[in-house]
Amino acid sequence: MKRFIIKILLLALPISFYAVIQEYALRTIPNDYAYKNQWLTENAQSLKILSLGSSHGFFGIQPTEFSQLAFNAGHVSQSLLFDEFIFDKFLPQMESLEYVILPISYFTMRGKGLQYGAEKWRVKNYTIYYNCPYFRCQPQFALESYHFAPKKTLKALFTKVNHRGCDSLGRGIDYSLESRSDDWQTAGPVAMKRHTKVNYSQSDVDKNLSHINHIVEVCKNRGIKVILLTTPTYHTYYDILDKDQLEQMISCCELIASNHENVIYFNWLKHSSFDENDFFDADHLNEFGAIKLTTLLNQEISTQPCEKMRK
Amino acid sequence: MLFNSLEFAIFLPLVFLLYWFIFDYAMKRCPRQLFWQNLFVVIASYIFYGWWDWRFLILIAFTSFCSWGSGLLLNKSPKPKLWLTLNIVINLLILGTFKYFNFFVGSFCDLFGLTNTIAINVILPVGISFYTFQALSYSIDVYRKKIAPTKDMVAFFAYVSFFPQLVAGPIERATNLLPQFEKKRVFDYAEAVDGMRRILWGLFKKIVVADNCATYVDQVWNNYTNECGSTLALAAILFAFQIYGDFSGYSDIAIGSAKLFGIRLRDNFITPYFSRNVAEFWKRWHISLNTWFVDYVYIPLGGSREGRWKTIRNTFVIFLLSGLWHGANWTYVIWGLYHALLFVPLILLGRTKAYTGVATWKQIPQILLTFALVTLGWIIFRAPSIGDAWGYICGMMQLGTIHSIHRFFTQEGLTPANWTILAMIAIEWYNRVQKHCFDVRVIKHGWLRIIVYYVLILIIWRYSAGEQTFIYFQF
Numbered sequence: 031m032k033r034f035i036i037k038i039l040l041l042a043l044p045i046s047f048y049a050v051i052q053e054y055a056l057r058t059i060p061n062d063y064a065y066k067n068q069w070l071t072e073n074a075q076s077l078k079i080l081s082l083g084s085s086h087g088f089f090g091i092q093p094t095e096f097s098q099l100a101f102n103a104g105h106v107s108q109s110l111l112f113d114e115f116i117f118d119k120f121l122p123q124m125e126s127l128e129y130v131i132l133p134i135s136y137f138t139m140r141g142k143g144l145q146y147g148a149e150k151w152r153v154k155n156y157t158i159y160y161n162c163p164y165f166r167c168q169p170q171f172a173l174e175s176y177h178f179a180p181k182k183t184l185k186a187l188f189t190k191v192n193h194r195g196c197d198s199l200g201r202g203i204d205y206s207l208e209s210r211s212d213d214w215q216t217a218g219p220v221a222m223k224r225h226t227k228v229n230y231s232q233s234d235v236d237k238n239l240s241h242i243n244h245i246v247e248v249c250k251n252r253g254i255k256v257i258l259l260t261t262p263t264y265h266t267y268y269d270i271l272d273k274d275q276l277e278q279m280i281s282c283c284e285l286i287a288s289n290h291e292n293v294i295y296f297n298w299l300k301h302s303s304f305d306e307n308d309f310f311d312a313d314h315l316n317e318f319g320a321i322k323l324t325t326l327l328n329q330e331i332s333t334q335p336c337e338k339m340r341k
Numbered sequence: 342m343l344f345n346s347l348e349f350a351i352f353l354p355l356v357f358l359l360y361w362f363i364f365d366y367a368m369k370r371c372p373r374q375l376f377w378q379n380l381f382v383v384i385a386s387y388i389f390y391g392w393w394d395w396r397f398l399i400l401i402a403f404t405s406f407c408s409w410g411s412g413l414l415l416n417k418s419p420k421p422k423l424w425l426t427l428n429i430v431i432n433l434l435i436l437g438t439f440k441y442f443n444f445f446v447g448s449f450c451d452l453f454g455l456t457n458t459i460a461i462n463v464i465l466p467v468g469i470s471f472y473t474f475q476a477l478s479y480s481i482d483v484y485r486k487k488i489a490p491t492k493d494m495v496a497f498f499a500y501v502s503f504f505p506q507l508v509a510g511p512i513e514r515a516t517n518l519l520p521q522f523e524k525k526r527v528f529d530y531a532e533a534v535d536g537m538r539r540i541l542w543g544l545f546k547k548i549v550v551a552d553n554c555a556t557y558v559d560q561v562w563n564n565y566t567n568e569c570g571s572t573l574a575l576a577a578i579l580f581a582f583q584i585y586g587d588f589s590g591y592s593d594i595a596i597g598s599a600k601l602f603g604i605r606l607r608d609n610f611i612t613p614y615f616s617r618n619v620a621e622f623w624k625r626w627h628i629s630l631n632t633w634f635v636d637y638v639y640i641p642l643g644g645s646r647e648g649r650w651k652t653i654r655n656t657f658v659i660f661l662l663s664g665l666w667h668g669a670n671w672t673y674v675i676w677g678l679y680h681a682l683l684f685v686p687l688i689l690l691g692r693t694k695a696y697t698g699v700a701t702w703k704q705i706p707q708i709l710l711t712f713a714l715v716t717l718g719w720i721i722f723r724a725p726s727i728g729d730a731w732g733y734i735c736g737m738m739q740l741g742t743i744h745s746i747h748r749f750f751t752q753e754g755l756t757p758a759n760w761t762i763l764a765m766i767a768i769e770w771y772n773r774v775q776k777h778c779f780d781v782r783v784i785k786h787g788w789l790r791i792i793v794y795y796v797l798i799l800i801i802w803r804y805s806a807g808e809q810t811f812i813y814f815q816f
Contacts, residue, residue: 031361031528038537041791045798169347170805178802 049175055186056174061193063159066103066200070116074123077101079331082113083133085202086261090315091131093199095324097332102200104133107149109141110241115162117245121252129331130249131257132242135313136271136299137225139235139279145171205310206317218266218312225313226272235278242286250292255334258283258295262304262323267312294334298323342392344594345548345805356385356504357601361528379499379522382602386504390467393508397466400435405501407431408476412483412490412497425484429477436473439463444669468508470666474633476501479515481637488516496522505598509591511609511629518604526603535780536600541794542779543593544801550765551586552806553758554579562723566732570739577737580723581716582762585614588627593777612773614715614766615700617707619683620693622715630666634659645693652688657681667722672730676721683714699773758804 070077079100081091088104103116113132121127145153145165153171156162165171185191195204211217242258249256260283280297287295303326308319315323342348364378371377391398411428415421443460450457479500482488491497500519506512561568561576568576592609599606609629616622623631635644639659645652657678664677687693700708717734724730769778784790 031530034528034530034533037534041794045795167347177805178799 051187052179052183053173053175055183056179057158059186059191059193061155061159062105062196062200062202063155065194065196066101066105067160069101069198069200070103070120071123073099073101074120075125077124078126079129079131080117080120080124080127081131081133081200082108082116083131083259084108084135084138085314086135087131087133087259088196088200089202089205089310090133090261090320090323091327092201092317092320092324094197094201095321096328098128100199102196102202104200104202105152105155106202107144107152109144110138110238111143111164112156112162114241114244115156115164116160117248119160119162121248127252127254129255129257130245131259131327132245133259133261134242134279134283135225135260136276136279137227139238139282140227140230140275141238142231142234143237201320203317205314207307207310210310210316214309214311215264215266215306218264219270221267221311221313222270222272226275228272228275230275235282239282239286242282246286246290246293250290254292256290256293257327257331258287258293259327260295260297260299262298262301262308262315262319264304264306264309264312265300268300294330296327296330298326301326342389344591344598345544348392352385352389353598353601360385360602365526365528375523375525376493376495378526379493379495382499382504382522383495383502386499386502386507389504390502390507393467394464397469400466400469401472401502401507402498404432404435404473404476405498406494408480408501409491409494409497411480413492415480415484416490421484425480428480432473432477436469439465439469441665441669448671471510471512472501472507474512474630474666475514478512478633478637479519482515488519491519491523493523503599503604505595505602505604506606509588509595510627511592511595511607512633513606513629517607521604528603532600532603532605535776536597538779538781539593539597539600539777541597541797541801542777543590543595543597545590545761545797546586546593546765547590548801548806549586549758549761549804551583551590553756553804554583554586554762556806557756557759558583558723562733565729565736568736570737573733573737577716577720577733579759579762581614581712581719582765584719584722585610586765589613593779608777612699612769612778614712615708615770615773616711617696617700617704618687618692618711619680619714620687621696622711623680630663634663638662645688649688653685656684656688660684671727672721672724675727675730676718679718679721683718758806761800761804 076099078098079096081087081102083104085106091102093100093102153165157166157172170176196202246256283295287293304319308315308322310316364381368374387398407428411424415424418424446459447457483490499522558576558580561572589610596606611625613622613625616625639655642655643651660677660681664673667673720733721730772778772780781790781793
């Protein structure tokens, strides 16, 4: 028996040793999640506008265009569960917060959650870099080393590799006009297909609504305004969207806005101010589109000042 | 608790250490050492099962108690048949309620155009078909006097709930497993090492082969109406490997884990895709279920002793039941029927026992033909409905299939992990004469074996596709 246990331990030792090194190495690579967590930890107190959401917000909101200190805490594929988590986590420090911008996209209400589907690998980033407790017990959602990655480890250890894809105020920088592919317009149907869920579960919609309602209620108590925003898209995308799904999303947002006086809903899905030079692909804005959108938002905010400001 | 989860990676060594160090070594002089060790097995198994849903532990305990009690009663009673029938009825009633009630009521209502108002909202308890059949086999064997009834309730509960095989088999017989719980187990180094090898091979088949095939297969099935024929054909082939990797991987981990506790379970798969006809396939695929049906249904019906037509009838009966055992859906019934039909020519030509021993290179055409027939059956098995199965098969037969065959070999669909199927086939082919497919004792040098272990561990680590559940849990 002793022989068996010793041999198993000896066999496991080199792999365990390597696993620790890999985990350490991969965690040292700078990335958006680590950066945003650090930024919010250090600057949440003076923050006035917090923007959340998935890639539509991450690439579409340019915080530098606001007249007050704003930060984009969106991430690609970020679901409402994690919007709520980030909001809750930094809320105690965000004493000066006046506005929360919550991008709601065509797919948001029927989304099952980040932990399901092709983008679930991103969940670990919240566990590791935001110290999110939701999925801590599941190694695939809690470790960088869920896969054996010797090349990446060596690069992390011996080169200055950097995976940060956002600017100093959190906006994604990878989707630029320059890097746009030639067939960007035709990506609309592909994105539509990916975002459409005809067979959906009502419980998913209810869960998503409860996340929004939670943010809204907390903001109400703190005198913070919530802006629900559907970001602009190109006609090759919005023309072919499933009507039921789109109407469901819009009516959910309108209902929340009508039930809460601290909520405003801007449905700019088909906003006429945006032309083809503002898009990276059919449903994401590029740097020019982001500036345009944020400028519009800033104008709206200045015409509807927050209660806190009025005080 | 899943075998491919972190929980199990902690649970197994912990139970192993307690089992041998506390309940074996430290209690050496305790007069009831075996009782306590078995009780520990029951508690560990109930924790393992309760991790999923503790409420259904009552069901396992009830099933175990009924079968144990009926074993004692039918041995003493002047009317043993009555107690046997009662136990069978109780067990099948539980199984029927949880698994088949809604299916039969729904089908009846559909047939007569009635509104289904009595559908019940129940969760299917994981592994119910496995442990029910295991419990049933005991009382039938006691009735047939193949085994003496046990008075040791704890040993019997351990037999029904032994965690490595509780939720997805192999379906053990009391004649094999129960006596092992009634005598002291001795730690066997060679067996434990072999158990670890089987666990490693099982994890490879499940995590690398099955789970990575699943990603592709699910994508195609979710959108099969828009896919071309070659993609559908590829997904059908990958599903054949998915279900094999998934289920035989589970069995390997179960058998390997049991070996660590000094318990020997029966083999459930013996390289089924190297079968040379469908009859041979069923002697190599899910052996524990098939022998269960043969022993308790086929042979009592007359087996193959009463002429060809009765043999065909009996074959249809067991395949229909086997199909239904897999799930409450007409697709499983049709799948069973399909395999029964494949048996008919073999029975008529007297070829059901045509092949013995392992396959040779020259028999590859027969192997490929059998694989193709089995894969076609898997489409029916995988389909959500009969209409979908038909639509999928029709889509696969499109003219474009041959023209777009090159897509098989591009990165478009197949990931590097999918190519590990070839490694699995090669290793299984090479080792088909061995005790099991990852019997690396053929490698003489110890250091070379260690390299093989490391390579396999690193491949599993590299290509793990998330903690995906096992297909057979739903049965």
